[in-house]
Amino acid sequence: MIKTGQKILLIISAVAIIVLLLIFRTGKAPLVRADSANVVVMNTIAKIIAVAPDEQTAQNAIEAAIKKIKHLENLFNRYDPNSQLSLVNRQADKEPVKIDKELFVILQRSIYYSKLTDGAFDITVGPLVDLWKKCAEANSMPTDEPLAQVKKRIGYDKILLDANQFTVRFAAEAMSLDLGAIAKGFVADRAIEEMKKAGALGGLVDLGGQIGCFGLTEKNGKWVIGVQNPSKLEAGQTILKLALSDSAAATSGDYRRHYKIGNKQFSHIFNPATEKSADTLSSVTIITSSGTAADALATAVSVMGAERGIELIEKLPNTEAIIIKSGNEEMLETSKAERFILR
Numbered sequence: 001m002i003k004t005g006q007k008i009l010l011i012i013s014a015v016a017i018i019v020l021l022l023i024f025r026t027g028k029a030p031l032v033r034a035d036s037a038n039v040v041v042m043n044t045i046a047k048i049i050a051v052a053p054d055e056q057t058a059q060n061a062i063e064a065a066i067k068k069i070k071h072l073e074n075l076f077n078r079y080d081p082n083s084q085l086s087l088v089n090r091q092a093d094k095e096p097v098k099i100d101k102e103l104f105v106i107l108q109r110s111i112y113y114s115k116l117t118d119g120a121f122d123i124t125v126g127p128l129v130d131l132w133k134k135c136a137e138a139n140s141m142p143t144d145e146p147l148a149q150v151k152k153r154i155g156y157d158k159i160l161l162d163a164n165q166f167t168v169r170f171a172a173e174a175m176s177l178d179l180g181a182i183a184k185g186f187v188a189d190r191a192i193e194e195m196k197k198a199g200a201l202g203g204l205v206d207l208g209g210q211i212g213c214f215g216l217t218e219k220n221g222k223w224v225i226g227v228q229n230p231s232k233l234e235a236g237q238t239i240l241k242l243a244l245s246d247s248a249a250a251t252s253g254d255y256r257r258h259y260k261i262g263n264k265q266f267s268h269i270f271n272p273a274t275e276k277s278a279d280t281l282s283s284v285t286i287i288t289s290s291g292t293a294a295d296a297l298a299t300a301v302s303v304m305g306a307e308r309g310i311e312l313i314e315k316l317p318n319t320e321a322i323i324i325k326s327g328n329e330e331m332l333e334t335s336k337a338e339r340f341i342l343r
């Protein structure tokens, strides 16, 4: 006869074994990976990958990410007359404009990176971008007079934010904020937050040159991404591969978008101080934990040049740079960039 005490012990043991078996099984259950189709957003082709315990969760995570990306694009796109940023660009020199929190936060982050980079990164470059675009269309170099006019409208210190009222106001007339150098990084960060909330255990957001990833792949590995070879763009060749987890990588470069006047090519990135295009580096990749930081800093280093750029990035914790110079295509790296490079 089994005593009551022994019975209880047996039942407890049986339950414990079942629970352990269940945990063991769940732990071993293969993860599912879902890939989005190519999505055209933010003037680029986006791709999203979600890793989750099941197909439905992975699909939900992709949907949540795309929804967030589209929502933020509608706020941040200065080329869309209906965006909130367009409203700001039209109104903020006349009166304070109340804006959504997400737009307010990206403006705050932008000013932060302007200060950090001594003005190399500056979202008030809108009028300068427009002037160069117009000149490229007319195939003539910008002259002193319009450049002097534009200068009055540039400067991050002319963006006045009120954190109590969530308003923005301009200190000069006819300013135009351009979030092109930070929006993709910021949006990738927010998309990843949505994917995590939807239950994804890992994932990757690729916004055309702006990559953010979290967790691991379905095979428990790091995310491997390619950095394009700036001189072999048509062939789609990569110059090196990076292995990342819970990191962002942003690449800025004159090879992506540029202007042509005569037979000379000009980068779409401008030095706000000189009003000239930044042409010394053909590719700058920044790797760090935040996409916002990676995006803003990749643009800033393109303006600052190799020496000053590397000096700044070396000072920032957990932030690395890989630079390819224009012309001789020499490659330079910060001291710990190597650990991300697959050899």
Ligand code: AMP
Residues within 6 Å of the ligand: 120, 121, 122, 123, 125, 129, 178, 179, 180, 181, 182, 251, 252, 253, 257, 268, 269, 270, 271, 272, 295, 298, 299, 303
């Ligand atoms: P990215 O590809 O991230 O380097 O962003 C480049 C885009 O940002 C350009 O196409 C411009 O719209 C804008 N831009 C150009 N120069 C600057 C700058 N110095 N600071 C901030 N944004 C800039």
Ligand code: MG
Residues within 6 Å of the ligand: 180, 181, 182, 250, 252, 294, 295, 296, 297, 298, 299
């Ligand atoms: Mg950028």
